[in-house]
Amino acid sequence: MITIDREKCIGCGECVDVCVFGSISMKDNHPIISDDCRLCGSCAKVCQYNAIEIKREKKKKVTDWRGILIFGEQRDGVILEVVYELLGKGRKLADSINEPLLCVILGKFVAEINKLALYGADEIHYFEDVKLESFNCEIYSNIISNFIKKIKPSIFLIGATSIGRELGPRVAAKLKTGLTADCTGLEVNKEGLLVQTRPAFGGNIMASIICPNSRPQMATVRPKVMKKLEAKEREGKLFNHVVNSELIDSSIKILGEIKFNGQCDINNAEIIVSGGLGVGKKEGFDLLEKLALELNGVIAASRPAVDAGWADPNIQVGMSGKVVQPHLYVACGISGAVQHRVGMETSDVIVAINKDERAPIFDIADFGIVADLYDFIPKFIQNLKNSKAQI
Numbered sequence: 381m382i383t384i385d386r387e388k389c390i391g392c393g394e395c396v397d398v399c400v401f402g403s404i405s406m407k408d409n410h411p412i413i414s415d416d417c418r419l420c421g422s423c424a425k426v427c428q429y430n431a432i433e434i435k436r437e438k439k440k441k442v443t444d445w446r447g448i449l450i451f452g453e454q455r456d457g458v459i460l461e462v463v464y465e466l467l468g469k470g471r472k473l474a475d476s477i478n479e480p481l482l483c484v485i486l487g488k489f490v491a492e493i494n495k496l497a498l499y500g501a502d503e504i505h506y507f508e509d510v511k512l513e514s515f516n517c518e519i520y521s522n523i524i525s526n527f528i529k530k531i532k533p534s535i536f537l538i539g540a541t542s543i544g545r546e547l548g549p550r551v552a553a554k555l556k557t558g559l560t561a562d563c564t565g566l567e568v569n570k571e572g573l574l575v576q577t578r579p580a581f582g583g584n585i586m587a588s589i590i591c592p593n594s595r596p597q598m599a600t601v602r603p604k605v606m607k608k609l610e611a612k613e614r615e616g617k618l619f620n621h622v623v624n625s626e627l628i629d630s631s632i633k634i635l636g637e638i639k640f641n642g643q644c645d646i647n648n649a650e651i652i653v654s655g656g657l658g659v660g661k662k663e664g665f666d667l668l669e670k671l672a673l674e675l676n677g678v679i680a681a682s683r684p685a686v687d688a689g690w691a692d693p694n695i696q697v698g699m700s701g702k703v704v705q706p707h708l709y710v711a712c713g714i715s716g717a718v719q720h721r722v723g724m725e726t727s728d729v730i731v732a733i734n735k736d737e738r739a740p741i742f743d744i745a746d747f748g749i750v751a752d753l754y755d756f757i758p759k760f761i762q763n764l765k766n767s768k769a770q771i
């Protein structure tokens with residue numbers, strides 16, 4: 381909080397000149413501070429008359445926050461794969477700091493809740509109500525932030541799905557804590573702080589972010605970035621929570637849901653044929669479709685191919701698209717820029733088709749084919765057809 385003592389202030393205006401945010405103006409010979417003030421303190425420093433005082437909130441006591449909490453996102457009662465992936469990472473982190481791993485799940489008739497224990501959860505906290513069946517950001521963030529205030533986990537991890545991306549910032553704002561989006565790495569350092577790694581400045585550097593003064597330390601992680609553990613018998617306690625009626629009121633009315641038909645669900649595809657700028661034209665994607673069909677896979681694209689209008693944004697792979705981890709990723713006319721690689725380099729087998737033998741995609745490819753894709757792919761399709769015919 382910033383206050384100005386009108387008796388001490390002589391209206392010299394020095395504070396106005398020094399404010400880099402332009403948040404101080406003069407009215408009736410006295411400074412007025414606008415909402416843009418960042419409490420940087422330069423005005424207080426420059427004031428020779430000690431007329432400006434800044435009171436900062438005391439740092440929160442963070443030591444009594446313990447445990448790692450995972451958001452157990454479900455859709456139509458089915459728990460998403462990303463939850464198991466976060467439990468896998470969460471388990472390792474929890475073991476390294478000797479703290480419990482918890483999962484909070486909101487819904488109605490959610491199936492396989494007990495499976496969460498098999499994948500690492502020590503405690504499963506289930507809020508069940510018909511109003512929680514579908515996601516409502518207002519209600520979900522009310523319940524979760526209220527729950528977090530009670531159980532005080534030191535870390536809260538959320539899948540960076542469309543729901544997670546909406547929920548995370550609201551919960552963080554309610555709890556007055558930070559949030560690192562789309563982390564690609566999570567570790568706990570010697571001081572016990574969560575080191576959240578994510579690409580920054582267009583993917584050219586990896587930033588390591590910590591949140592030392594607020595709790596919980598919050599991060600979102602995209603699907604397929606973390607690996608889930610093998611399921612095994614583990615003790616996990618289930619807590620059924622009664623939903624507080626005050627928290628379940630919402631000004632948002634959901635009129636209906638339009639379901640995504642899943643046709644281009646590249647997140648869960650086992651085989652992906654992906655096209656880049658080297659495809660050269662929209663019709664070129666028809667050829668990739670034919671190859672995908674032959675391989676029993678789906679098509680995807682690099683960002684420039686999407687930007688050119690040759691492919692749907694839903695199937696963009698990379699930093700600003702989706703992270704995929706199929707068994708087979710066939711990159712056709714894709715150079716292998718870092719922003720694309722972060723979305724596909726954990727695929728089991730990568731095949732690259734590119735006419736430039738120096739293309740960086742070959743550095744991560746298991747099989748590299750230096751060829752014009754329009755020469756190679758039709759022959760490849762024919763070969764696949766021939767070999768199928770022989771079986």
Ligand SMILES: Cc1cc2nc3c(=O)[nH]c(=O)nc-3n(C[C@H](O)[C@H](O)[C@H](O)COP(=O)(O)OP(=O)(O)OC[C@H]3O[C@@H](n4cnc5c(N)ncnc54)[C@H](O)[C@@H]3O)c2cc1C
Nearest residue numbers: 656657658682683698699700701713714715720735736753
């Ligand atoms: C903030 C930010 C976010 C980004 N996010 C993403 C993202 O999510 N996904 C993404 O993909 N990119 C992203 N990019 C863009 C990225 O930097 C690259 O520009 C992009 O990945 C390059 O796409 P490309 O490989 O299709 O095209 P190019 O780099 O132009 O490569 C085309 C390749 O095709 C080859 N080629 C040409 N013709 C043929 C042919 N007939 N047969 C075979 N090979 C051929 C060429 O040799 C070349 O290697 C992002 C960039 C920024 C700054």
